[in-house]
Amino acid sequence: MFANCSRTLKKNSNLLNILQRLESTLVIAEHNNETLLPITQNALSAAKKIGGDITVLVAGTKCKPVSELLSKAKDVNRVLVSESDAFKGFLPEAVAPLIIATQKQHNFTHIIAGASAFGKALLPRVAANLDVSPVSEIIDIKSSDTFVRTIYAGNAIQTVKSKDSIKVVSVRGTSFEAAPLEGGSAKVEEAPAGDYNTDKAVFVGQELTKSDRPELTAAKVVVSGGRGMKSADNFKILFNLADKLNAAVGASRAAVDAGYCANDMQVGQTGKIVAPDLYIAIGISGAIQHLAGMKDSKTIVAINKDPDAPIFQVSDYGLVQDLFKAVPELTDKV
Numbered sequence: 291m292f293a294n295c296s297r298t299l300k301k302n303s304n305l306l307n308i309l310q311r312l313e314s315t316l317v318i319a320e321h322n323n324e325t326l327l328p329i330t331q332n333a334l335s336a337a338k339k340i341g342g343d344i345t346v347l348v349a350g351t352k353c354k355p356v357s358e359l360l361s362k363a364k365d366v367n368r369v370l371v372s373e374s375d376a377f378k379g380f381l382p383e384a385v386a387p388l389i390i391a392t393q394k395q396h397n398f399t400h401i402i403a404g405a406s407a408f409g410k411a412l413l414p415r416v417a418a419n420l421d422v423s424p425v426s427e428i429i430d431i432k433s434s435d436t437f438v439r440t441i442y443a444g445n446a447i448q449t450v451k452s453k454d455s456i457k458v459v460s461v462r463g464t465s466f467e468a469a470p471l472e473g474g475s476a477k478v479e480e481a482p483a484g485d486y487n488t489d490k491a492v493f494v495g496q497e498l499t500k501s502d503r504p505e506l507t508a509a510k511v512v513v514s515g516g517r518g519m520k521s522a523d524n525f526k527i528l529f530n531l532a533d534k535l536n537a538a539v540g541a542s543r544a545a546v547d548a549g550y551c552a553n554d555m556q557v558g559q560t561g562k563i564v565a566p567d568l569y570i571a572i573g574i575s576g577a578i579q580h581l582a583g584m585k586d587s588k589t590i591v592a593i594n595k596d597p598d599a600p601i602f603q604v605s606d607y608g609l610v611q612d613l614f615k616a617v618p619e620l621t622d623k624v
């Protein structure tokens with residue numbers, strides 16, 4: 291009886307291995323022509339979990355450093371590169387046709403990108419063109435056709451089985467480890483040639499925020515302020531604390547809407563999703579839409595003068611105090 295069970299288990303796991311080997315995933319690299327954005331490493335881990343061959347597509351203007359970097363990434367079998375002025379600004383109108391051409395040539399079973407602004411603008415176009423339903427912002431993979439994602443601002447978890455022949459999937463970066471960028475030796479090849487210029491959109495320019503602080507979604511420590519900060523000027527006390535902790539600074543939507551800080555600092559359902567080692571929520575009540583963006587943080591600290599604030603229900607450490615007293619004291623002590 292036991293022998294039979296173990297034989298069946300072994301047979302099933304062999305079958306799973308064979309099925310996994312049949313998968314082939316195209317991961318869309320997100321980069322700035324010089325460096326890779328960390329969310330691509332998370333997407334690579336998701337691709338690894340699906341199993342089978344992994345190909346990475348790098349589209350850019352002069353993106354050789356990125357393709358070289360990816361060719362050394364563990365578990366990557368092939369890097370496809372397409373360099374063209376058409377990809378200036380990484381317009382989805384230009385990149386999506388390249389992905390579709392690549393798909394037509396190579397017949398991948400999965401197409402994956404990070405659930406960033408880049409991936410969110412790109413994948414629905416690709417999925418519509420391939421006539422499949424995209425599966426957005428997955429947080430886990432059960433099998434090559436079954437994915438886990440959150441719904442209702444993170445209040446419910448949904449498991450979705452996709453019956454489409456090609457799975458077009460965006461990956462929540464905070465839910466997958468970053469794949470290592472060494473230990474591999476993938477071949478680098480040209481992606482399908484074509485005219486990817488588009489008249490649907492024109493890249494005019496971009497102004498990027500310059501900051502010495504770590505990027506919000508990649509920071510190990512995040513200090514966030516809410517409406518309780520009461521003014522843009524008061525955010526300075528958060529910046530002082532953040533500088534001592536080498537932290538990024540985030541905000542609630544109420545703080546952003548009130549003009550206390552820039553909207554690229556917003557954390558939450560309609561802002562950025564973060565999962566740092568340490569998240570310090572200051573003057574933030576803990577609305578579900580805010581929690582949706584930070585509740586996977588490893589350690590959560592809350593400072594709020596209201597002992598009944600919902601943020602204390604998700605925090606590991608809570609301090610009930612006026613933030614204008616607590617934050618400068620904390621800053622002095624670290």
Ligand SMILES: Cc1cc2nc3c(=O)[nH]c(=O)nc-3n(C[C@H](O)[C@H](O)[C@H](O)COP(=O)(O)OP(=O)(O)OC[C@H]3O[C@@H](n4cnc5c(N)ncnc54)[C@H](O)[C@@H]3O)c2cc1C
Pocket residue numbers: 515516517518519541542543544545556557558559560561562572573574575576577578579580583593594595596599611612613614
């Ligand atoms: C569709 C939708 C999407 C949304 N998306 C997001 C999102 O992405 N991110 C997000 O954050 N919100 C989002 N919201 C808004 C969300 O519902 C809340 O309104 C918002 O998070 C509240 O921000 P807050 O906690 O800063 O403000 P409040 O709820 O007003 O809380 C302020 C807190 O500060 C405390 N406080 C005040 N003064 C002090 C002091 N001196 N010392 C200590 N504590 C003090 C108060 O006790 C209170 O708990 C969304 C809402 C909707 C409907």
